[in-house]
Amino acid sequence: MATMESLIGMVNRIQRACTALGDYGGGNNALSSLWEALPSVAVVGGQSSGKSSVLESIVGRDFLPRGSGIVTRRPLVLQLHRTEHGTGEYAEFLHLTNKRFTNFSLVRKEIQDETDRITGKSKQISPVPIHLSIFSPNVVDLTLIDLPGLTKVAVEGQPETIAEDIESMVRSYVAKPNCLILAISPANQDIATSDAIKLAKEVDPTGDRTFGVLTKLDLMDKGTNALDVIEGRSYRMQYPWVGIVNRSQADINKNVDMMVARRKEREYFETSPDYGHLANKMGSEYLAKMLSKLLESVIRARIPNIIALINRSIQELERELDQLGRPIAIDAGAKLYTILGMCRAFEKIFKEHLDGGRPGGSRIYGVFDYQLPGAIRKLPFDRHLSLENVKRVVSQSDGYQPHLVAPELGYRRLIDGSLHLFKGPAEASVNAVHSVLKELVRKSIAETEELKRFPSLQTELAAAANSSLEKFRGESMESVLRLVDMEASYLTVDFFRNLHVMDTQGSQTTPLSSPTTIEQNGERHFRKIASDVAGYIRMVADTLVNAIPKAVVHCQVRQAKLALLNYFYTQISQSQGRHLGQLLDENPALMERRLQCAKRLELYKKARDEIDAAVWFG
Numbered sequence: 254m255a256t257m258e259s260l261i262g263m264v265n266r267i268q269r270a271c272t273a274l275g276d277y278g279g280g281n282n283a284l285s286s287l288w289e290a291l292p293s294v295a296v297v298g299g300q301s302s303g304k305s306s307v308l309e310s311i312v313g314r315d316f317l318p319r320g321s322g323i324v325t326r327r328p329l330v331l332q333l334h335r336t337e338h339g340t341g342e343y344a345e346f347l348h349l350t351n352k353r354f355t356n357f358s359l360v361r362k363e364i365q366d367e368t369d370r371i372t373g374k375s376k377q378i379s380p381v382p383i384h385l386s387i388f389s390p391n392v393v394d395l396t397l398i399d400l401p402g403l404t405k406v407a408v409e410g411q412p413e414t415i416a417e418d419i420e421s422m423v424r425s426y427v428a429k430p431n432c433l434i435l436a437i438s439p440a441n442q443d444i445a446t447s448d449a450i451k452l453a454k455e456v457d458p459t460g461d462r463t464f465g466v467l468t469k470l471d472l473m474d475k476g477t478n479a480l481d482v483i484e485g486r487s488y489r490m491q492y493p494w495v496g497i498v499n500r501s502q503a504d505i506n507k508n509v510d511m512m513v514a515r516r517k518e519r520e521y522f523e524t525s526p527d528y529g530h531l532a533n534k535m536g537s538e539y540l541a542k543m544l545s546k547l548l549e550s551v552i553r554a555r556i557p558n559i560i561a562l563i564n565r566s567i568q569e570l571e572r573e574l575d576q577l578g579r580p581i582a583i584d585a586g587a588k589l590y591t592i593l594g595m596c597r598a599f600e601k602i603f604k605e606h607l608d609g610g611r612p613g614g615s616r617i618y619g620v621f622d623y624q625l626p627g628a629i630r631k632l633p634f635d636r637h638l639s640l641e642n643v644k645r646v647v648s649q650s651d652g653y654q655p656h657l658v659a660p661e662l663g664y665r666r667l668i669d670g671s672l673h674l675f676k677g678p679a680e681a682s683v684n685a686v687h688s689v690l691k692e693l694v695r696k697s698i699a700e701t702e703e704l705k706r707f708p709s710l711q712t713e714l715a716a717a718a719n720s721s722l723e724k725f726r727g728e729s730m731e732s733v734l735r736l737v738d739m740e741a742s743y744l745t746v747d748f749f750r751n752l753h754v755m756d757t758q759g760s761q762t763t764p765l766s767s768p769t770t771i772e773q774n775g776e777r778h779f780r781k782i783a784s785d786v787a788g789y790i791r792m793v794a795d796t797l798v799n800a801i802p803k804a805v806v807h808c809q810v811r812q813a814k815l816a817l818l819n820y821f822y823t824q825i826s827q828s829q830g831r832h833l834g835q836l837l838d839e840n841p842a843l844m845e846r847r848l849q850c851a852k853r854l855e856l857y858k859k860a861r862d863e864i865d866a867a868v869w870f871g
């Protein structure tokens with residue numbers, strides 16, 4: 254297990270990491286707080302109760318701002334590090350790393366300046382702590398948090414609510430079960446009226462973590478003493494009260510050295526007729542040592558809980574970060590890479606739909622298997638090849654004279670007119686496949702997990718894919734219509750030759766002298782033309798039912814698989830970082846949350862390393 258000193262040092266380092274990453278007491282962050290799990294000692298007291306004096310005498314240095322009104326307006330996390338005897342004293346601020354202060358009046362000025370930096374000159378208060386580390390052979394390892402003095406009234410320029418604001422800030426620290434409370438009360442005031450005790454009693458009714466400190470023992474009226482309090486008769490606490498004698502205002506004005514003041518305090522107790530018997534348990538030096546030991550033992554006791562909290566939080570944060578998706582890279586190259594990765598994921602899903610790995614693609618084959626043949630069957634060939642129409646067309650093309658040979662032009666016109674009808678089902682197939690593909694794009698975008706975070710990219714991807722599909726549809730339309738036109742531009746002559754052969758064979762079996770009227774002959778003639786043309790059209794229909802799907806698959810489905818995003822890729826590879834950034838625009842709340850989670854995760858991991866190091870190597 255770690256040595257005592259190293260444990261406080263470890264907590265100090267974790268506390269500093271907490272502040273650097275925005276986790277400090279009084280914050281109203283929705284994330285779980287490590288800071289709150291760390292044991293600390295908060296100093297509370299009414300105005301002028303002697304808080305600053307106690308802190309300074311624990312440190313053995315003058316370094317806190319003084320003045321009228323509320324001087325402490327931000328929490329001051331004071332971390333004391335004991336150094337080897339004979340080494341020099343210096344101070345460091347977390348917000349000014351690498352700057353060592355050896356002149357403590359400059360430390361005071363920096364505390365003032367840093368307070369103003371956050372609160373402005375407005376005398377407002379802020380919960381963002383200032384971290385000050387003091388390295389000295391004259392201190393014990395200890396961390397104390399100095400909080401604004403509890404006050405009753407606002408002074409000039411301060412908001413009316415200042416008293417409440419201070420109280421709620423102080424409360425946010427001392428209410429935490431891991432916070433030891435150093436409650437400072439002046440001996441020359443009735444203990445029943447002490448602000449510090451009042452608050453401590455509220456947040457720690459059993460007094461398990463409250464330490465009563467009585468200042469200004471030397472200022473009590475002659476002939477009176479504070480033994481009733483110190484010996485626990487007027488107000489009993491778990492821990493014995495510690496009496497203190499700080500420098501008086503006159504001492505401060507005379508610049509009485511802190512070391513001299515410590516000595517004088519020791520002498521005061523040793524020679525005091527009232528407190529002599531308690532001398533070894535009084536004074537600021539004793540207080541510091543006692544607190545240091547206690548803080549160590551509290552930390553030691555809490556380590557298993559802290560480790561459990563850290564491990565649990567790391568798991569939770571990692572889970573949440575996985576859900577939120579990892580942050581997007583900043584440079585354009587990496588953004589492009591991210592976008593292309595997502596496009597590929599989308600394309601993969603889209604292809605799976607078409608190849609039958611996912612449902613949806615089969616609807617395309619439904620178009621070819623049912624819709625197209627059905628539409629062709631419904632074409633009004635009957636009407637077009639009705640006896641009446643055949644007569645009309647043939648007569649108009651070849652004249653009313655009886656035809657010596659087959660009415661060539663009439664045949665051609667009738668065939669042309671019939672072939673023309675195939676254009677409708679051909680176009681309908683192209684459009685139907687187009688709609689299926691469009692729907693699959695929509696579905697595939699929705700199914701691409703990676704894209705969920707990026708609504709802008711989704712929109713642009715859909716637009717790009719749809720415009721490619723439009724283009725493919727255009728090409729497909731041209732092809733299928735061309736197939737129909739091709740049928741019209743050159744007829745299968747063999748079909749008619751074969752018919753002719755069959756006719757001549759047939760006529761040999763029919764008696765030449767059958768008694769038919771001219772009228773009947775004409776009818777048969779036209780019916781024959783109609784049935785010849787119908788036969789031809791059936792043959793063409795069989796060809797087209799096979800050829801149209803080939804053209805559609807070639808122009809639309811195959812192209813969609815091969816080149817759906819080609820244009821998008823060309824565009825995107827020429828895009829500037831700004832446009833890429835816009836595509837990767839996320840919901841700002843989500844981005845903020847991810848940032849917070851990532852920061853917290855970093856903190857917990859750092860803390861885990863610190864604890865590992867302290868526990869195993871301390």
Ligand SMILES: Nc1nc2c(ncn2[C@@H]2O[C@H](COP(=O)(O)OP(=O)(O)OP(=O)(O)O)[C@@H](O)[C@H]2O)c(=O)[nH]1
Binds near residue numbers: 323324402497500502
């Ligand atoms: N004689 C004597 N004077 C003391 C003692 N403690 C504090 N004082 C004086 O009381 C005054 C207030 O002391 P501070 O230490 O500034 O008190 P504080 O609680 O920090 O005050 P604020 O920060 O203004 O709230 C100063 O003039 C100190 O010199 C003490 O034990 N004895």
